[in-house]
Amino acid sequence: MGGWRDMSAEVLEDQYSPSRWSPRLDRDTIIDAHLAVTAAGTERARASARTTLHVPYGSGDGEKLDIYFPKDPSGTFPVLVYIHGGYWQCLSKDESGFAAPPLVSQGVMVVALGYDTAPRGHVDSMVLQVRRSLAFLVEQYPGIRGIYLCGHSAGAHLAAMVLSTDWTEFRVVPDIKGVVLVSGVYDLEPLLHTYVNDALNMSWEVAQRNSPMRQVALAVPAACEVLVAMAQHDSPEFRRQSQEYSQALRAAGWSVSLLDLAGVDHFDVIEKLSEDSYILTQGQGGTVIASSQHSSQVRITAAIGRWYLSNHYPRSAWQCQVCCYLLTHLS
Numbered sequence: 531m532g533g534w535r536d537m538s539a540e541v542l543e544d545q546y547s548p549s550r551w552s553p554r555l556d557r558d559t560i561i562d563a564h565l566a567v568t569a570a571g572t573e574r575a576r577a578s579a580r581t582t583l584h585v586p587y588g589s590g591d592g593e594k595l596d597i598y599f600p601k602d603p604s605g606t607f608p609v610l611v612y613i614h615g616g617y618w619q620c621l622s623k624d625e626s627g628f629a630a631p632p633l634v635s636q637g638v639m640v641v642a643l644g645y646d647t648a649p650r651g652h653v654d655s656m657v658l659q660v661r662r663s664l665a666f667l668v669e670q671y672p673g674i675r676g677i678y679l680c681g682h683s684a685g686a687h688l689a690a691m692v693l694s695t696d697w698t699e700f701r702v703v704p705d706i707k708g709v710v711l712v713s714g715v716y717d718l719e720p721l722l723h724t725y726v727n728d729a730l731n732m733s734w735e736v737a738q739r740n741s742p743m744r745q746v747a748l749a750v751p752a753a754c755e756v757l758v759a760m761a762q763h764d765s766p767e768f769r770r771q772s773q774e775y776s777q778a779l780r781a782a783g784w785s786v787s788l789l790d791l792a793g794v795d796h797f798d799v800i801e802k803l804s805e806d807s808y809i810l811t812q813g814q815g816g817t818v819i820a821s822s823q824h825s826s827q828v829r830i831t832a833a834i835g836r837w838y839l840s841n842h843y844p845r846s847a848w849q850c851q852v853c854c855y856l857l858t859h860l861s
């Protein structure tokens with residue numbers, strides 16, 4: 531098969547419709563199910579953690595974030611900022627707190643970030659909002675030691691755009707220690723030819739300057755680790771994007787790992803962040819990792835066994851909370 535440029539409009543649309551690739555649920559029910567699961571998970575998180583909701587980080591309507599405070603804050607604490615997906619046009623922070631429980635119990639502050647989705651917002655403004663929110667958090671919460679970003683789908687795109695930020699335009703430089711990109715899109719150009727762009731209305735230039743894939747060469751590799759994760763049942767185009775972006779980052783000098791998660795689709799790959807036992811949330815015991823039965827080109831070559839909080843809580847289960855394994859492509 532050639533590249534996406536050789537695909538018919540119909541095939542391309544299919545590739546960029548995550549709901550059509552799940553073996554678990556059909557396309558008409560999977561989005562509603564995702565909403566229900568993440569909303570219920572967020573409700574549980576709000577019931578069990580101390581929270582401050584709807585904190586404005588700017589004057590815009592959508593510029594608000596929800597904070598889930600760590601259980602036993604000991605002066606300083608790391609923060610995980612979760613950036614929701616929804617193709618830059620749906621979902622919100624209000625059902626994006628589901629990842630908090632396993633983290634707040636380990637002393638991590640979790641932030642569910644809101645941003646103005648299309649059509650109110652456009653891609654340029656969403657990228658700016660995410661960057662500004664990080665500067666806000668650093669200024670507002672001096673207890674924060676180390677920022678970790680986690681984004682899903684379109685949120686992974688926004689998190690990846692943070693990597694190419696020129697922080698001299700901001701008052702502070704956030705200390706970003708790790709970025710977990712789950713089932714993201716890193717080259718926006720194919721989307722110009724799909725329904726996704728109906729609401730986004732991106733021009734070719736907008737798609738280019740907002741494609742992390744095109745920004746890799748411009749960004750100075752930071753001392754932060756990047757984990758690019760993709761689901762077994764993501765579409766071939768989504769999987770290609772994760773593979774190519776992780777390779778480009780590595781070639782540019784970033785410390786990056788690619789994680790291929792078995793048995794999950796575009797939606798449960800992130801829903802499971804609410805579970806203590808999920809590979810992306812579990813501790814050191816979790817060596818089952820992506821056992822790659824389904825993907826013969828991927829081989830686990832080394833367990834890095836070090837992620838997120840190793841600097842902060844050397845003996846906590848958090849040490850390997852996002853188990854970071856080096857997966858190398860043999861093909």
Ligand SMILES: N[C@@H](CC(=O)c1ccccc1NC=O)C(=O)O
Nearest residue numbers: 547548549615616617618683684
């Ligand atoms: N219309 C899309 C919806 C979608 O892509 C989506 C829905 C919820 C959360 C994330 C999504 N994808 C990327 O942000 C689909 O066909 O799946």
